[in-house]
Amino acid sequence: MEHKNNTGCGANLIVLFTDFGLEGPYIGQVQAVLQQQAPAIPVINLFSDLVPFDIQGAACLLPAYAAAFPAATVFLCVVDPGVGGARPGVVVQADGRWYIGPNEGLFARLARQAGKLECWQLPKPGDVSASFHGRDVFAPVAARLARGGDVSGESVPVSCLERTDWPDDLFRVVYIDRFGNAITGVRASAVAEDVVLQVAGQPVKRARTFSDVPAGDAFWYANANGLVEFAVNRGRADVELQLNTGTAFKLPGGE
Amino acid sequence: MEHKNNTGCGANLIVLFTDFGLEGPYIGQVQAVLQQQAPAIPVINLFSDLVPFDIQGAACLLPAYAAAFPAATVFLCVVDPGVGGARPGVVVQADGRWYIGPNEGLFARLARQAGKLECWQLPKPGDVSASFHGRDVFAPVAARLARGGDVSGESVPVSCLERTDWPDDLFRVVYIDRFGNAITGVRASAVAEDVVLQVAGQPVKRARTFSDVPAGDAFWYANANGLVEFAVNRGRADVELQLNTGTAFKLPGGE
């Protein structure tokens, strides 16, 4: 079943959301495909260093970091430990934006939070590499959509995106940035401002931003994309609080 | 007070000079703002990995690495440990190029070396994030200037950029590159060619370039942007000379 990209004129932006790393050839190879197949569309690297294999963590970041982009933006999303296997590729339209990638849970949070949602399953790949579907399968679909082309996949129930065993908010660190700040899978809107979070055996209070606490003090705050983030003013939260990707935390009295 | 961007047609280039890291979402988020608000202007990442919080080091690099860019280039400059606090944002026009960023000293060296200099203070930010002014405050100003828009700030004395307690040349390592070369805050023009520098307890002579010394030998040289840099032919200066960002050095007989 074909579906007309109802944006009409296509996207004005393609956004990459991957674990490919800026190192090595992978991002460049994907960009080369997009440049050849959708030459007029700018490409932005939003995340290139998502934690390899951590689909659930990436799934928390996606809706938080995609929300600021305009309608019709096309997101190429790849965290894909199952590449080459049976997991299907999908196209998702959520609140006017488009997402393409492997369906291993990456779109679960997006789907749960979206107001308007549709989903198509991509046909089984033809004669392409078994290890680089980002380049050989998903990038051509992203280019086609961005140019205003049709979705060439079968419409499927959006329930296929769900992971019913995943909570609405994920109480662990999902990404540590270069400053040592620890982004979590919890929406700040889900935590009251006076809550003292318990992380790595330590109580951590909320602050509005870095300069509101003394240098060296740890705090949690609603980061610039609405997620709970642990930070230290003029220091590294990962070092001071001994946090890693995956470190769990809890509400007071929580388990 | 409004001021007409006297370049008339706006910039042909926006240059990013930040400590955001290529990791994570920050550079991509800034690029997305620029793409939306100044879609016709190319964006170059000059430095994305300035040493976090090291404003003085970055201030030494800025004039050295900006000098090769054409007039009207717009530099978005962010090393901003005080984000969200009271420190003001500024627009600087120096020798025909434009600079936008937080005024915590980052433009001090540029201001001291510039022939022609003007400065405007940005209004207090409105309802934006308290932790990501690079995206929410400075990028929109850069986009507006690059499009040929007016500076929407109050003209202020250029003395506000100064740090009178900072020397003209900073005798320490300010950046170590991926090859282990150590860029310093000293202009090569300020050091005679026959000077033997004292660094980490070792005397280091000048050479013209790598291939002029035997493999494994350390030397200092005037790097391709006019700064004193320590290097080792076919080796790593940071390892061989035990240098870190911040390692001080001195002239012979200096303290």
Added chain:
Amino acid sequence: MEHKNNTGCGANLIVLFTDFGLEGPYIGQVQAVLQQQAPAIPVINLFSDLVPFDIQGAACLLPAYAAAFPAATVFLCVVDPGVGGARPGVVVQADGRWYIGPNEGLFARLARQAGKLECWQLPKPGDVSASFHGRDVFAPVAARLARGGDVSGESVPVSCLERTDWPDDLFRVVYIDRFGNAITGVRASAVAEDVVLQVAGQPVKRARTFSDVPAGDAFWYANANGLVEFAVNRGRADVELQLNTGTAFKLPGGE
């Protein structure tokens, strides 16, 4: 001797293949030159983190990763430990694509594998930096070629590109990617599918792709660019097999 760029209308793409690192200013400075001198031509970073000084390893990667690009693509290739010394710069046309860089062996494998091959030697650099020919010598030539300009160099025998002491396939790891996969200098077409490779004292069998072996198992496979690559399903081959850049391996019974 001048030679007309027989692509007529110039390139539609400039590709960077370097060891400059995404860190620091170097890629940005090269991009700025290209942007100024060939503003209409998109630039792709294919490899920015080739192993410093490892010309032979990079020479193995170049034809494998360049083959997918269209004719007339211009590759700016720099792994250049001899920068500033006597080594000449060259322009190579191989199977319709263009390559610019220092001639220290980087084009040896490309030349050996090419069907159609021409080579020109660049004139001795004029008054430019002695340490950054990527920016000051090679980028301007790439921009000129991409715009459809003539090669401004002397035609020289293609034998100057050769390294007769280098084998057709290099049985060692030449690049480790962010997932810990180890790319080698061996074309997969040169190894039968049933061959068990010997690496770091361990036998490693071939698989089609990651999902074809149990999680944690090591295998070798023909990667998405036709090179032999060691990998571990949902793990890191560099850690599991104790591989580094430079680790040698062999065919069964080989030395």
